[in-house]
Amino acid sequence: MSVGDYIRNSQIWKSVFRHPAPTDRRNRVVVMLTNFFLHLHPVSAKQQGIALSYTWCMGGITFFLFLVETLTGVLLMFYYRPTLEWAFYDIQALRDVQTLGIMREIHRWGAHAMVITVWLHMYRVFLTGSYKPPREFNWVIGVLLLVLTLLLSFTGYLLPWDQLAIWAITVGSNMARAHPFLGGEGPGFQLLNMGGYDLITNASDAKFLLLGGRFVGEATLNRFYILHCVAVPLVAAGLIAIHFWRVRKDGGISQPL
Amino acid sequence: MNPHPDLTSSVLHGLGWYYLILFTMNLLWTVRSFKVDGEFDKRTPVVGGIPVAAVWAVLSAILLMLSAAHFTGGSDPAKFVIRLPEWFKNPVDAFFADPVVYFAGSVGLFWAMIRFREWWIRESVAWSMLQASLIFMGLSLSDYDFRQIVGKPDNVPIVAMLFIVSFLTWIYFKRAVENDKRIADGRPLVGSDDNDKVLVWPDLVYTELICMVVLTAGLIFWGVALEAPLEEPASSVKTPNPSKAPWYFLGLQEMLVYFDPWLAGVVLPGIILGGLMAIPYIDFNKAGNGYYCFKQRSFAICTFMFGFFPLWIALIVLGTFLRGPNWNFYGIYEVWDVHKVKAANNVNLSEFFWNAPVMSSFFGGLPKGSSVLTILVRESPGIVFIIGYFALLPPILGLTILRKYFVRMGVLRFLVFSNLALWMAILPLKMLLRWTFSLKYIVGIPEWFFNI
Numbered sequence: 001m002s003v004g005d006y007i008r009n010s011q012i013w014k015s016v017f018r019h020p021a022p023t024d025r026r027n028r029v030v031v032m033l034t035n036f037f038l039h040l041h042p043v044s045a046k047q048q049g050i051a052l053s054y055t056w057c058m059g060g061i062t063f064f065l066f067l068v069e070t071l072t073g074v075l076l077m078f079y080y081r082p083t084l085e086w087a088f089y090d091i092q093a094l095r096d097v098q099t100l101g102i103m104r105e106i107h108r109w110g111a112h113a114m115v116i117t118v119w120l121h122m123y124r125v126f127l128t129g130s131y132k133p134p135r136e137f138n139w140v141i142g143v144l145l146l147v148l149t150l151l152l153s154f155t156g157y158l159l160p161w162d163q164l165a166i167w168a169i170t171v172g173s174n175m176a177r178a179h180p181f182l183g184g185e186g187p188g189f190q191l192l193n194m195g196g197y198d199l200i201t202n203a204s205d206a207k208f209l210l211l212g213g214r215f216v217g218e219a220t221l222n223r224f225y226i227l228h229c230v231a232v233p234l235v236a237a238g239l240i241a242i243h244f245w246r247v248r249k250d251g252g253i254s255q256p257l
Numbered sequence: 258m259n260p261h262p263d264l265t266s267s268v269l270h271g272l273g274w275y276y277l278i279l280f281t282m283n284l285l286w287t288v289r290s291f292k293v294d295g296e297f298d299k300r301t302p303v304v305g306g307i308p309v310a311a312v313w314a315v316l317s318a319i320l321l322m323l324s325a326a327h328f329t330g331g332s333d334p335a336k337f338v339i340r341l342p343e344w345f346k347n348p349v350d351a352f353f354a355d356p357v358v359y360f361a362g363s364v365g366l367f368w369a370m371i372r373f374r375e376w377w378i379r380e381s382v383a384w385s386m387l388q389a390s391l392i393f394m395g396l397s398l399s400d401y402d403f404r405q406i407v408g409k410p411d412n413v414p415i416v417a418m419l420f421i422v423s424f425l426t427w428i429y430f431k432r433a434v435e436n437d438k439r440i441a442d443g444r445p446l447v448g449s450d451d452n453d454k455v456l457v458w459p460d461l462v463y464t465e466l467i468c469m470v471v472l473t474a475g476l477i478f479w480g481v482a483l484e485a486p487l488e489e490p491a492s493s494v495k496t497p498n499p500s501k502a503p504w505y506f507l508g509l510q511e512m513l514v515y516f517d518p519w520l521a522g523v524v525l526p527g528i529i530l531g532g533l534m535a536i537p538y539i540d541f542n543k544a545g546n547g548y549y550c551f552k553q554r555s556f557a558i559c560t561f562m563f564g565f566f567p568l569w570i571a572l573i574v575l576g577t578f579l580r581g582p583n584w585n586f587y588g589i590y591e592v593w594d595v596h597k598v599k600a601a602n603n604v605n606l607s608e609f610f611w612n613a614p615v616m617s618s619f620f621g622g623l624p625k626g627s628s629v630l631t632i633l634v635r636e637s638p639g640i641v642f643i644i645g646y647f648a649l650l651p652p653i654l655g656l657t658i659l660r661k662y663f664v665r666m667g668v669l670r671f672l673v674f675s676n677l678a679l680w681m682a683i684l685p686l687k688m689l690l691r692w693t694f695s696l697k698y699i700v701g702i703p704e705w706f707f708n709i
Contacts, residue, residue: 028458041457048448050461053432054549056425057468064469068476088490095487105480112414113476115505119565120425126536126561127429129545129554136537143533150505157503164411166491167500171510175522178706186519187707215493256446256547 040244042252049255054128058121062149063240065114069152072107073229075100080159082225084218087161111153118149130254138246141239148236155228158221166216169224173216176207183207263401264334273327275395279388280320286384287313294381309381316388340399341590350588356514357692359579359586360685363571370426370566371559374551378431387423400590406578410483415504415577422570432549446548498582498595507576508569514584515687517708525680529564532677536561539674541665564681603697610638632702639700643709646683651675 007013008021022031032043048054079098080090094101122142125131131139158169181188184202192199202214212219247253291310299305304312326339353359370377377383394416397403407416436446489495502510512521544553551558579586581593610616611623624635633640655663655671663671690696700709 022458025456028456031458032456038458038462041461044454044456045461047453047455047460050455050457050464051448052464053428054448056428057464060465061468061472064472068473088487091487095484102477102480105483105485106476108485109414109479109483110476112411112504116414116418116421120421123422123425123565127433127558128547128549130547131537132540132543132546133537139537140534143530146533147530153505154503160487161491162486163488163491163495163497164486166493167497168503171500171502172506175509175518178518179523180519183519183523185706186523187705190705216491217493254547256449 040248042248045253046255049253055253056120056124058117058124062114062117062121065110065117066236066240068110069107069114070233072103072110073233075103076107077229082159082221084161084221087159087221091160091162107156111156114149115153118146122146125254128254135246135250135254138243138250141243141246145236145239145243148232148239152228152232152236155224155232158216158224159228161221169220170216173207173210176210177202177205179206264337264340264399266334268398268404269327269334269337272395272398273324275398276320276324276327279391279395280317280324283313283317283320283388287317290381341396346400346588346590350591354579354586354588354591356575356586356688359575360567360571360688363567364685367563367566370430371562374430375434378427378434383427387420390420397589402592403589405593406589410486411504412577413483415573419570419574429549430551433551436548436550437552440550440553499580499584501576501580504573504577507580508572511572511576511580512684515684515691517706519706520709525684528677528680532680535673535677539666539670539677541670560678560681568681568684603691603695605698605701606639606642606696607635607701609694609696611635627704632704636700636702639698639709642699647676647679650679 001009018034019030020027022028029043032038032041076094079094081087091104094104125139125142154169154172158165177183178186180186181192182200182205183189184200184205184207186205189200189205190198202208208214210220210223211217212223287310290313291308294309296306296308297304323339353362377386394407398407406412432447439446501507509521509526512525515521516525540557542554542557544550545557578589581587581591582595582597583599585597585599587593587597608623611620616622624631626632651672654675659671659675662674666674687696687699690699698708700707702708
């Protein structure tokens with residue numbers, strides 16, 4: 001008996017994989033049903049529905065990039081400190097000193113790539129009319145995921161705390177100041193007042209909420225760090241789960257009806 | 258004269274590799290062309306009877322020689338001769354360094370893409386266009402200012418995206434045109450002979466696995482080859498000029514030229530997202546679900562592509578590559594000169610209206626004063642215009658040219674649809690008004706931060 005067979009017949013192996021290798025038809029069905037990671041997929045699909053020239057694989061690539069970002073992001077979190085004192089120098093050290101500093105490169109390029117693949121996924125879904133009934137609601141969830149992807153990228157943009165970062169966030173967050181009613185320089189904010197005092201000022205408006213201050217500062221760094229590493233990924237993960245679930249429930253992967 | 262140091266030997270070597278890759282691509286294409294394309298028609302002048310592949314063979318040879326010329330590196334890089342001449346670059350900058358020409362050009366390109374889809378989906382045509390754009394890129398990279406902006410690490414993904422989007426659009430049109438023909442002839446769609454059910458293991462799972470391996474390798478290669486940008490430490494007193502938002506928001510930042518932040522930064526993005534979410538509920542067309550086609554859904558496809566290409570991607574390219582200091586417009590080979598002055602003397606609609614000779618002689622020009630009534634009277638032409646645009650135009654359209662849609666969609670759905678379409682049109686409309694009449698605001702009430 002070879003070593004391979006010995007391992008495959010051991011109790012440990014069999015407790016992990018509950019059936020033989022997927023080499024025949026029966027086991028190829030069983031593996032899809034019993035494996036947690038594979039059960040996202042159906043057991044079988046139409047050939048043309050999974051053809052690369054049809055799907056472009058952009059949704060799958062987006063999800064894979066989300067996983068890459070999570071993995072590299074967690075590794076970066078071990079190293080990076082989101083404070084005015086250290087943020088910039090930690091990133092600099094990742095570039096100049098640290099052996100695995102390339103994690104930052106992969107994280108940043110993966111983020112750019114993810115924004116692009118989300119767009120392309122959406123483009124393909126539109127072009128194949130896959131948002132049409134019964135998949136209307138999953139398209140809506142997809143749009144929300146697009147927003148979250150942009151939000152993840154935007155909040156992460158600040159963390160290196162260099163000139164590029166704070167000025168991009170300053171330009172972006174200046175929009176919040178102009179929010180109708182809720183921004184200190186937006187139309188209609190004067191209408192929200194109580195006894196002659198404005199409720200919306202530059203210390204209580206939408207921009208202040210976003211930045212945790214009047215300008216991009218330490219509070220902003222902390223706020224964006226939490227949003228980037230915890231809050232937004234959690235929401236995104238939840239919506240991704242629903243998105244996948246609905247793909248299966250709303251008529252399966254896209255193909256001619 | 259160009260004040261910058263120009264070519265260096267490392268740039269020349271990089272370009273040498275670039276042309277070597279192009280040579281390899283075209284060599285492979287020559288082989289393919291020799292097998293597939295056949296010969297030019299006997300009656301064609303000059304080239305009649307010669308295999309089409311000969312054209313690609315000549316191109317490959319030229320590219321190989323180009324590459325070799327870059328690799329020799331015997332002479333001073335500053336004296337290297339293969340570079341775009343000033344007499345080419347200066348007119349290009351002078352002509353294209355203008356948002357009007359750029360935007361009109363992108364709309365024209367969009368129109369041509371759809372109008373001539375049956376022509377450019379042909380493989381030889383598409384390959385020629387790809388090679389033309391790649392050689393244009395290579396030649397342009399010999400220019401310092403072009404290299405500065407296109408070679409920025411954060412901008413590399415945008416260049417890559419342009420090629421990927423073009424390729425995928427090509428795939429779409431190729432499939433769609435074929436399916437359109439088949440639908441017209443009553444034949445089955447592309448791929449429908451391939452309708453067997455297959456097991457996901459191995460047919461899909463292996464594709465995904467290979468995809469993941471390739472992507473991981475690609476990301477690591479990308480990470481090694483290109484260092485992520487890190488500028489000076491943040492300083493809240495040193496404002497960079499230009500200050501740009503992250504690249505994927507540059508389409509929105511470009512809208513700031515035409516609209517105030519409350520519209521460009523809050524309302525319009527909100528409408529874009531709301532409009533995207535509304536698509537499945539307003540598109541009543543049942544055809545084209547689950548396959549590529551164009552004719553059955555031409556309106557939907559054109560509208561979406563108009564939003565995606567001229568109004569989103571083209572504006573991102575504009576914001577990234579062509580907007581420089583003070584948000585001025587710079588040509589692709591132009592030095593980012595901070596002192597470039599562009600006179601902007603824009604006028605509000607209310608000023609046009611009240612200062613027109615007739616109105617001015619009757620009412621004595623623009624109403625002055627800060628009472629609510631005076632402000633409303635002053636801005637009444639713009640307010641009337643906006644109300645007419647969003648409230649009156651939809652019913653009028655619904656009863657006239659869009660009657661067909663109105664009947665099939667019902668009142669509510671049609672109102673949502675027509676308002677979204679009008680919102681989408683408001684950016685090009687404002688652009689046109691700005692360029693033709695130097696119009697600043699349609700409604701301008703700075704007292705209330707309410708400018709449209």
